[in-house]
Amino acid sequence: MNVTSNKQPWLALVVCLLAALACVASSTPVQAADRLPSWNEGAAKKSILQFVAKVTKKGSPDFVPPAERIAVFDNDGTLWAEQPMYFQAFFVFDRVKALAPQHPEWKTQEPFASVLKGDVKAALAGGERALGQLVMATHAGTTTDEFERSVTAWIAAARHPKTGRAFTEMVYQPMLELLAYLRANGFKTFIVSGGGIEFMRPWSERVYGVPPEQVIGSSIKTAFELRDGRPALVRLPEVNFIDDGAGKPVGIQMHIGRRPLAAFGNSDGDLQMLQWTAAGPGARLCLYVHHTDAEREWAYGRTSSIGRLDKGLDEANARGWTVVDMKTDWRRVFAFEKQ
């Protein structure tokens, strides 16, 4: 029997021929520089191009079949900015305010009372315990569907306090180009972030071209329930997995089951992910983004409380990993910059 009856086979033919031409274009010599226009010529860009050439060239001793071309990207500070604090923290504070009418007790109960007064510093004075309370109060207690809707609504409306831009505009243009360039060369791109997995998924496909099933992150536990006969996944106030530091290779193995060929990070929290990637055989690319541009973005590293890059920088230097100097290596940081 006929399954489909496509009324415009000529259209399909045109689409497919265009795809074929694109395919030819990508397997004949191309000006790869065009694929990374926001990268200045220099050692960082060169290391990326050389690595991709090596692992994609048939017959090369470093050739890797497409199915094994796995690239992993940290998110905060690597794909989007993380100053003056992790963007997910803004979500937490906004959500405390949004949920406050349902929690009259928060008016006097810390750390919520300080958040409601707009005093972030006082709210976080309670350390990890206070942070845990804030995260659970704002991330648990809903179904997964409800939580997704709350993230989607917030990310559309919220603005960065310094730039006034949507947080999804605070993504690094050179890294968007790098994601696309790797995918054009047969790589499967994954996010491996300390941030919440369900906080990233609602917008990762639209912003980064990374579908939800290729997002790895920290999580709380969920439970399957029938509510009035309808299945629901309920988010519980209990940590499931922290995808940071030594947790990153664990998360990679759990979700991907293959060692990455290339890993991109910006902080000591990414070090084990880069070590795990580097330890595989054949050509590997390990790259750190170093925040050196106080004018276009922020300058921080060795002593920063957010996104500290200290041990990682030493190891990168010792092992010859690629270090992106944001100020000199990136022609443009954000797409919204004046050119």
Place this chain on the structure above:
Amino acid sequence: MNVTSNKQPWLALVVCLLAALACVASSTPVQAADRLPSWNEGAAKKSILQFVAKVTKKGSPDFVPPAERIAVFDNDGTLWAEQPMYFQAFFVFDRVKALAPQHPEWKTQEPFASVLKGDVKAALAGGERALGQLVMATHAGTTTDEFERSVTAWIAAARHPKTGRAFTEMVYQPMLELLAYLRANGFKTFIVSGGGIEFMRPWSERVYGVPPEQVIGSSIKTAFELRDGRPALVRLPEVNFIDDGAGKPVGIQMHIGRRPLAAFGNSDGDLQMLQWTAAGPGARLCLYVHHTDAEREWAYGRTSSIGRLDKGLDEANARGWTVVDMKTDWRRVFAFEKQ
């Protein structure tokens, strides 16, 4: 600069034109029956073809963009056989024997002593605790790389006690065709099994065309370590996640982050996965494989200890889900059968 220098652009052109032709073929009317040759004409096959036609036809109210075409498959009893016991249990017993020289104490210590004597029934008399001991002794204590090698070696050598075939030959030909048919229609196919995630990954791509990152299963915890300066992921004797029953929707959300469009199972352990799938909006396909063919495979269901299908069958009948009667719906069960 030139990244690649392909010396045979004409070859790439031919490959791409062939791809384009395949693409045209799949978007113009095709004899879909050809794609599922091991399925007899009947209600089950018809429900599959109608579902795929609906969700892939542009302009149809049930059209779903390719990125959201997620199909999830149970493994034991759905993609490969599970009698006389789960195939992973054979791995456990063989591995106890292989590891015995390093564990002289097992000669007298249960449940190991019984396994070494070949008395499976006595070994499992200790119930869940005994099973847990056997699983941990054979699955933990190695690095992930070492465990992968042990699975790869075992699956190549081990044979099914009844058929004498490799376990990877005991896969259902109609289901292989279904996997390929869905992928040809833009679906991403995932395995969602109660079996061990790292037990399936070493061969799932070769046998099912499902890459490791699309395998979801039960797992033990792992820890990242530097051993003599070299990174390793060490498998710990501690349960991380049980991907069965109500755990299946949880595993699906954790790994995929999207509700499946289609779900395939064979037992009550798959019921929540099918419920979760069915509860989404638009067209959904929920299908149970019912083992009704004692001659070509096995006949079991309502009262079986392995792969019991009781509540699931009631719910499938009540809700109009597709139930495959293996005896009548499948023209061929295994590829090695005489035709």
